Amino acid sequence: MKILNAAQTREADAYTIREEGISSTDLMERAAKAFTGWFENKFQPGAEVHIFCGPGNNGGDGLAVARLLHERKYKVQPYVVGDTSRASDDFKVNLKRLPPELPPSHVEQENALPELKGDVLVVDALFGTGLNRPVTGLYGQVIEKLNSSGATITAIDIPSGLFSDSQTPEEGAIIRATYTVSFELPKLAFLLPQHERFVGSWQVVPIGLSQQFIAKVKSNFYCTRQEAIQRLLKPRKKFSHKGTYGHALLLCGSYGKMGAAVLASRACLRSGTGLLTVQVPQAGYPILQTAVPEAMTLTDKNRKHLSELPPELEKYSVVGIGPGIGTERVTKTAIGQLLATSSRPMVLDADAINLIAASEKLKGQLYQKELIFTPHPKEFERLVGKVKNDYDRLQHLREFCMEYGCYVVLKGGHTAIGTPEGKVYFNTTGNPGLATGGTGDVLTGIITALVGQHYTLEEACRLGVFIHGLAADLALQTVGEIGMTASDVIDHLPKAFLHLSQPQR
Ligand SMILES: NC(=O)C1=CN([C@@H]2O[C@H](COP(=O)(O)OP(=O)(O)OC[C@H]3O[C@@H](n4cnc5c(N)ncnc54)[C@H](OP(=O)(O)O)[C@@H]3O)[C@@H](O)[C@H]2O)[C@@H](O)CC1
Ligand SMILES: Nc1ncnc2c1ncn2[C@@H]1O[C@H](COP(=O)(O)OP(=O)(O)O)[C@@H](O)[C@H]1O
């Protein structure tokens, strides 16, 4: 699913109106109906709903929603905020359509606002994608008052005051919504952690914007949908054998962190690898052989840390390195040798990333290779330097991927996958149960297995991140978020692959 910026969203509205012969008022009615449908599923009729409308089409949506919710027996009070003498045409149409028994309150100064109790519902229709400067003055005061009321706020299209695709200036007031119901496509702002407290839980409802326009408009940002991932999944062939599905090599673990090697190995095996060899420091031999009998285990000459590469590196189809390896000098040397000698695709995680980040020499060895990095935000900052905010982080992500021609899986609540072309795919599965040690090691195992099975690097990243989150979502049903461990995620990988390979009802 493509993510459009504010200007493109306005163009999509205008194109739909022009090419599909629908009036802008009718498109607004569709939007209002879609919002109302969501609202009815969430809140019971009879509830007290205060709807705050600004001067543009977002306010127009609010007025149409007021009428529709009134018809559906909610106790509605619409408010028209500020000077609406230059209000948009569709705002005016919808103001006129309010029935006589639903007169709007005009709010021209802050003290005209009623004291709202915490148990009422608020609909925020002050500003949408037409916001063109930070919100201050009367609108800012109204936003602050609504935020401090304790009411449950549902934002139409986007929380008012939040810029949809760039950093909102400090001085601007922003609605802190519990729910945001947006039209047709998610906004970039929703996917960034810094906006969680404004956006709350978000949902997209379709309003029939032109798919033709959406298909041809250019964007660097995408949200991954399950249908797209299902198309990537390759069924196993009847006469295939273990050689068909790659021989993965994992270089993981150190004294005290052998669990990372076990987790990555088990996840790799649960993600369909044909064969798996794991090289661990000597101290890890009995652990690996006992915990993961399906894997072949090689031992390093060093007892506690990785210090060398296995022989015949080229016989492996992919190398995954990093989980639990530590940052010893001998390990850094081994990574240098790996980058210098292996022509195989590599998945680099955790301390492999930290070691590379700290060495200009190793960074110089990253060019013209098939590489996937899987950093969490701290590891990413070690690679690229301190970032100013979430938009700056995305810009660094794109630049790093384009510079080195590599893929970066920037992990988080909506993991962002950067590609060498400068595209970014946001993942949509997963839950906070994943915020626990070892789940990143699991992801490394999954992606390594997929690359070994000849998925392209881009496919392996997108499918791997999606299935990792899906396994956690399935685990949710039995273990919940708080009790979830990395092992639970591994245990639910088979179900997640099954779920993806079956047609959805
Ligand atoms: N037919 C369609 O297109 C559809 C559109 N839809 C809906 O329309 C929304 C977009 O509507 P929109 O483009 O009218 O912009 P909107 O966000 O309401 O605000 C613009 C107004 O605000 C003003 N203003 C801006 N910033 C300000 C500030 N900081 N402080 C104070 N004022 C400020 C600006 O005035 P000015 O810049 O002239 O001062 C102007 O009057 C979209 O999010 C969706 O909800 C859906 O119904 C689907 C069909
Ligand atoms: N709040 C969250 N919602 C969804 N996924 C999350 C959340 N927090 C963490 N994750 C996921 O959990 C994994 C954590 O990886 P990482 O930080 O490397 O853990 P570790 O190093 O302990 O294995 C990543 O895949 C990340 O996307």
Ligand SMILES: [K+]
């Ligand atoms: K809004």
